[in-house]
Amino acid sequence: MRKTIDTREAILERAVDLASTDGLEGLTIGRLAGELEMSKSGLFGHFGSKEDLQIATIERAGRRFIGRVVEPAYRSTPEGAERLRALVNGYIDHMAEDIFPGGCFWAAASAEFDGRPGPVRDAVKDAMAAWLAELERQAEAAGADDPKQLAFELHALAAGANQRYQLFGDPEAFEHARRGIERLLG
Amino acid sequence: MRKTIDTREAILERAVDLASTDGLEGLTIGRLAGELEMSKSGLFGHFGSKEDLQIATIERAGRRFIGRVVEPAYRSTPEGAERLRALVNGYIDHMAEDIFPGGCFWAAASAEFDGRPGPVRDAVKDAMAAWLAELERQAEAAGADDPKQLAFELHALAAGANQRYQLFGDPEAFEHARRGIERLLG
């Protein structure tokens, strides 16, 4: 039992990385099995379908993001302006550190599935909605005039930095984003 | 000759739409041929490889964007602040009008290929670079303090609106983007 769970976790860790570079559709059972040196059917048995694997991968990416960005911000800052800044800067830091190879998992998954209705798209949507709601909550606690507007702009700057950095390999992207964030928050 | 060119153009028009929803990798020769009611090899003959088809599709999407966004802005406004506003608002309008089904072609293509070096990625990069350079040029003509920073933020707001609108189907995304743009330009 233990080992089965461990194997499943190991599969999903690799799956998140593979999906970050090649997309959730490019995440094929055969390639994933090959990289983990197990048979296709052995891997397949941990999931009921490719769709289930994709959804489990999205959930796993969500836990990684929470562990690396959200929890540190909660531990180090009080609710409000400070936590809002820590969340957005943490998001940017984790892009700059290439924690998801191939760029932000969420930007990729969102662009890939936004036009394809179904449970995979819904899983991406739920994760993004939770992140935006968290930003709005902290913006409200910070006493922002328009918390939704602020959350939108902060996320747009971070997502814009990811797109620019991934495409041009230009670390200046992060500087631009940070400057915009400081102008909004400071 | 004429007809060969027309056929090629028709193929690429469908290809841009298909790639907008299913990605440049999901753009398969078989599906495209099926939708156009021609044989795979008949379609394939217009291109030398799938990669060539992808690059030709990117170029075609670029011409569509220029025709629908850039040229109207040039015709209706003088260089500088007015043209900058017209370009960014035109970009947002063309997202809201669903000119690319499945969301902005560029956001999708960029996220899909940013982690895969090669000529396809380079074609996406060149198109995005030309767009950002155009924004920077108009920002400079408008007398902005930091034209690169302004261009980055304007594009980020527009791209953020696309992501949000495509994922949540929420037209408020465009209002948020327009509000941010007015604050930056006004």
Next chain:
DNA sequence: CCTACCGATCGGTAGG
């Protein structure tokens, strides 16, 4: 522009 193929890979199943 077509028919008729090729080897490789896809998601998924049978049976152990």
Next chain:
DNA sequence: CCTACCGATCGGTAGG
């Protein structure tokens, strides 16, 4: 968790 398969589809080719 495996081997051994299935039908479908992939990009691409031969030959006309």
